[in-house]
Amino acid sequence: xxxxxxxxxxxxxxxxxxxxxxxxxxxxxxxxxxxxxxxxxxxxxxxxxxxxxxxxxxxxxxxxxxxxxxxxxxxxxxxxxxxxxxxxxxxxxxxxxxxxxxxxxxxxxxxxxxxxxxxxxxxxxxxxxxxxxxxxxxxxxxxxxxxxxxxxxxxxxxxxxxxxxxxxxxxxxxxxxxxxxxxxxxxxxxxxxxxxxx
Amino acid sequence: xxxxxxxxxxxxxxxxxxxxxxxxxxxxxxxxxxxxxxxxxxxxxxxxxxxxxxxxxxxxxxxxxxxxxxxxxxxxxxxxxxxxxxxxxxxxxxxxxxxxxxxxxxxxxxxxxxxxxxxxxxxxxxxxxxxxxxxxxxxxxxxxxxxxxxxxxxxxxxxxxxxxxxxxxxxxxxxxxxxxxxxxxxxxxxxxxxxxxx
Amino acid sequence: xxxxxxxxxxxxxxxxxxxxxxxxxxxxxxxxxxxxxxxxxxxxxxxxxxxxxxxxxxxxxxxxxxxxxxxxxxxxxxxxxxxxxxxxxxxxxxxxxxxxxxxxxxxxxxxxxxxxxxxxxxxxxxxxxxxxxxxxxxxxxxxxxxxxxxxxxxxxxxxxxxxxxxxxxxxxxxxxxxxxxxxxxxxxxxxxxxxxxx
Amino acid sequence: xxxxxxxxxxxxxxxxxxxxxxxxxxxxxxxxxxxxxxxxxxxxxxxxxxxxxxxxxxxxxxxxxxxxxxxxxxxxxxxxxxxxxxxxxxxxxxxxxxxxxxxxxxxxxxxxxxxxxxxxxxxxxxxxxxxxxxxxxxxxxxxxxxxxxxxxxxxxxxxxxxxxxxxxxxxxxxxxxxxxxxxxxxxxxxxxxxxxxx
DNA sequence: CATGAATGAGTTTTCATTCAT
DNA sequence: GATGAATGAAAACTCATTCAT
Numbered sequence: 001x002x003x004x005x006x007x008x009x010x011x012x013x014x015x016x017x018x019x020x021x022x023x024x025x026x027x028x029x030x031x032x033x034x035x036x037x038x039x040x041x042x043x044x045x046x047x048x049x050x051x052x053x054x055x056x057x058x059x060x061x062x063x064x065x066x067x068x069x070x071x072x073x074x075x076x077x078x079x080x081x082x083x084x085x086x087x088x089x090x091x092x093x094x095x096x097x098x099x100x101x102x103x104x105x106x107x108x109x110x111x112x113x114x115x116x117x118x119x120x121x122x123x124x125x126x127x128x129x130x131x132x133x134x135x136x137x138x139x140x141x142x143x144x145x146x147x148x149x150x151x152x153x154x155x156x157x158x159x160x161x162x163x164x165x166x167x168x169x170x171x172x173x174x175x176x177x178x179x180x181x182x183x184x185x186x187x188x189x190x191x192x193x194x195x196x197x198x
Numbered sequence: 199x200x201x202x203x204x205x206x207x208x209x210x211x212x213x214x215x216x217x218x219x220x221x222x223x224x225x226x227x228x229x230x231x232x233x234x235x236x237x238x239x240x241x242x243x244x245x246x247x248x249x250x251x252x253x254x255x256x257x258x259x260x261x262x263x264x265x266x267x268x269x270x271x272x273x274x275x276x277x278x279x280x281x282x283x284x285x286x287x288x289x290x291x292x293x294x295x296x297x298x299x300x301x302x303x304x305x306x307x308x309x310x311x312x313x314x315x316x317x318x319x320x321x322x323x324x325x326x327x328x329x330x331x332x333x334x335x336x337x338x339x340x341x342x343x344x345x346x347x348x349x350x351x352x353x354x355x356x357x358x359x360x361x362x363x364x365x366x367x368x369x370x371x372x373x374x375x376x377x378x379x380x381x382x383x384x385x386x387x388x389x390x391x392x393x394x395x396x
Numbered sequence: 397x398x399x400x401x402x403x404x405x406x407x408x409x410x411x412x413x414x415x416x417x418x419x420x421x422x423x424x425x426x427x428x429x430x431x432x433x434x435x436x437x438x439x440x441x442x443x444x445x446x447x448x449x450x451x452x453x454x455x456x457x458x459x460x461x462x463x464x465x466x467x468x469x470x471x472x473x474x475x476x477x478x479x480x481x482x483x484x485x486x487x488x489x490x491x492x493x494x495x496x497x498x499x500x501x502x503x504x505x506x507x508x509x510x511x512x513x514x515x516x517x518x519x520x521x522x523x524x525x526x527x528x529x530x531x532x533x534x535x536x537x538x539x540x541x542x543x544x545x546x547x548x549x550x551x552x553x554x555x556x557x558x559x560x561x562x563x564x565x566x567x568x569x570x571x572x573x574x575x576x577x578x579x580x581x582x583x584x585x586x587x588x589x590x591x592x593x594x
Numbered sequence: 595x596x597x598x599x600x601x602x603x604x605x606x607x608x609x610x611x612x613x614x615x616x617x618x619x620x621x622x623x624x625x626x627x628x629x630x631x632x633x634x635x636x637x638x639x640x641x642x643x644x645x646x647x648x649x650x651x652x653x654x655x656x657x658x659x660x661x662x663x664x665x666x667x668x669x670x671x672x673x674x675x676x677x678x679x680x681x682x683x684x685x686x687x688x689x690x691x692x693x694x695x696x697x698x699x700x701x702x703x704x705x706x707x708x709x710x711x712x713x714x715x716x717x718x719x720x721x722x723x724x725x726x727x728x729x730x731x732x733x734x735x736x737x738x739x740x741x742x743x744x745x746x747x748x749x750x751x752x753x754x755x756x757x758x759x760x761x762x763x764x765x766x767x768x769x770x771x772x773x774x775x776x777x778x779x780x781x782x783x784x785x786x787x788x789x790x791x792x
Numbered sequence: 793c794a795t796g797a798a799t800g801a802g803t804t805t806t807c808a809t810t811c812a813t
Numbered sequence: 814g815a816t817g818a819a820t821g822a823a824a825a826c827t828c829a830t831t832c833a834t
Binding site for chain 5: 625626627637638641646647
């Protein structure tokens with residue numbers, strides 16, 4: 001018995017192919033045949049494994065959300081042990097997020113695309129919302145270890161996420177060296193840390 | 199001779215119609231006929247005034263950018279006179295932006311759509327970039343009146359824009375009362391002001 | 397101003413083309429492009445004038461039912477004046493129906509096709525039912541002029557229609573000279589007339 | 595060795611499944627997978643037992659014709675012994691046919707479907723023709739025992755079949771209580787019997 | 793200028809059929 | 814024999830664009 005069935009493998013192969021496509025083309029302009037070509041499978045296969053193009057999208061979003069939440073969760077878990085000091089842990093975590101998510105061009109692109117789709121698609125919006133809730137909750141929980149005021153912890157967490165998303169966005173539009181994103185993020189992070197450990 | 203020719207009027211009518219369409223439908227799913235219907239004109243007309251659907255988009259982006267830069271510019275000009283204190287001026291300006299832009303659902307939607315299009319369309323990206331440059335420069339200039347360090351002024355301006363964009367984004371996804379966006383924005387603004395006028 | 401608008405003309409042209417197609421191919425095997433080719437128009441036109449293939453079908457059924465009800469109605473109206481004797485009128489009318497409908501291979505084919513479609517399509521069934529109701533009512537009314545018993549008149553009318561439909565059907569399957577359909581019909585008609593005018 | 599081989603059993607299972615399908619869906623809209631699902635077998639199997647979808651159809655038609663000819667033949671054979679009086683025998687036989695065939699909704703549906711297919715498929719038409727020939731011959735033979743005139747016997751037999759088919763058809767379209775089909779059939783049968791035994 | 797009919801390339805989707813395991 | 818993954822031809826339908834009137 002295989003760990004991952006052929007079915008599951010093919011599905012992942014297709015979702016991975018869509019991911020590739022989205023780096024150069026919007027979802028609505030990506031055709032079923034484009035995805036099939038990237039996945040090196042016959043286009044009929046896509047309808048064998050998925051009900052429709054929309055179904056591929058929905059599965060893709062679950063897939064991509066899961067991937068990045070997992071990346072984040074794993075880091076938090078590993079870093080929690082590695083860095084006993086909460087201050088250092090938070091510092092390192094913010095650095096990790098900035099490097100691996102906020103300033104990762106591919107991820108940023110993908111998520112802008114998903115945001116846009118979510119504007120007109122309720123189901124996608126629901127999934128996106130859920131992701132941000134988890135992400136926000138996790139951050140809030142960490143912050144709450146340092147800040148007593150629960151509400152403040154939550155606000156700070158939302159603010160931080162908003163800021164990172166904003167930077168992610170701008171760094172895509174300003175796709176050049178014009179801005180020093182790392183500096184900006186570092187300053188912001190310092191400011192946040194100061195709030196905690198004054 | 200009219201200030202705005204009939205031709206110009208018709209064009210604006212069409213761009214306004216596209217704006218309406220984008221509130222409920224993505225650009226790629228909006229058809230030429232949808233726009234024509236909203237504009238109360240025959241769909242053939244759209245190709246008389248514009249070369250193509252893409253051409254409408256490009257003109258629309260100029261139109262919408264111009265509209266909001268104008269709104270902002272006018273405010274700055276008027277508020278500059280109204281509020282002699284630079285501190286009050288900045289305070290009021292931030293409030294204005296938050297209310298009229300950051301938390302305006304329609305504008306937020308439109309700009310998420312434009313961001314997404316810009317991912318895959320160089321010309322749109324160029325226009326968007328230019329808008330952010332102007333917006334950033336204007337803010338930087340104002341901040342520079344208070345902060346000596348030019349680089350710091352610029353960083354603060356970029357940070358603020360990023361933060362506002364991030365909040366704009368999240369407030370669309372969390373389309374409920376769950377988050378108290380105004381509070382979050384006010385706290386952020388206070389923090390910024392403190393940086394200036396310590 | 398034209399009597400029949402271009403729109404109406406094109407629609408009829410398309411419905412006529414479908415009629416042609418149905419003489420050699422079932423509706424489900426007839427493609428939009430087949431119809432377009434027969435109508436000498438671009439296939440896109442079919443979707444310009446009709447919402448869908450099903451919409452063409454529904455319009456076609458109205459069209460074909462109307463055509464044959466009109467043929468029948470006109471005959472009845474004209475023959476009523478031409479043949480003052482009710483006996484002769486009925487005799488002649490039955491002959492007319494047999495020749496122009498029952499034994500017309502094309503009409504028979506078309507209606508077998510419509511019957512079949514009606515098995516699985518409620519709307520088509522509704523239309524077909526309505527046609528038979530009118531047809532039955534018209535015949536019943538004529539018979540009622542001769543027979544006092546209203547119920548008997550109705551039963552006779554239904555029986556006659558059933559018989560004609562049955563012959564129509566068999567004459568298609570036995571597409572050869574093997575059976576002398578005219579004789580069979582004439583004998584049936586004589587029997588019916590005897591019932592009236594004994 | 596079994597009377598019916600496994601292979602034959604499987605084939606019948608599949609044909610029976612098609613029969614089920616045709617009660618709700620036309621043949622052209624019935625997919626190979628639909629049939630397979632109804633038959634509780636893998637869809638690949640259908641191509642092992644039959645050359646193609648068309649081959650299934652052809653076998654199905656043989657199967658269904660054989661089934662109903664057998665039902666009829668058995669009845670005739672049994673009733674011939676049970677009812678020594680030819681009059682009673684014919685009376686009872688007509689009643690049997692009306693109840694078990696003419697007014698059986700499922701059979702009627704199936705045969706309308708087959709008629710339609712026969713319009714565009716020569717082989718199906720050949721099979722259907724052959725069935726009607728046998729059916730007609732059997733009836734003619736019985737009638738010939740009473741009527742001397744061979745030609746009249748044949749005409750009467752064809753007429754009767756046509757009438758029954760017509761009623762079968764109308765009773766499907768008028769799928770309600772509006773018409774009293776049994777009365778109509780009984781009256782027709784009485785009339786026929788009167789012709790014989792005046 | 794305005795209209796709306798016409799075009800046709802391109803899209804998603806279906807499904808009979810094949811075939812390796 | 815049985816399975817279900819894979820193929821690819823063909824279908825309905827969409828829509829930006831053109832153009833005669």
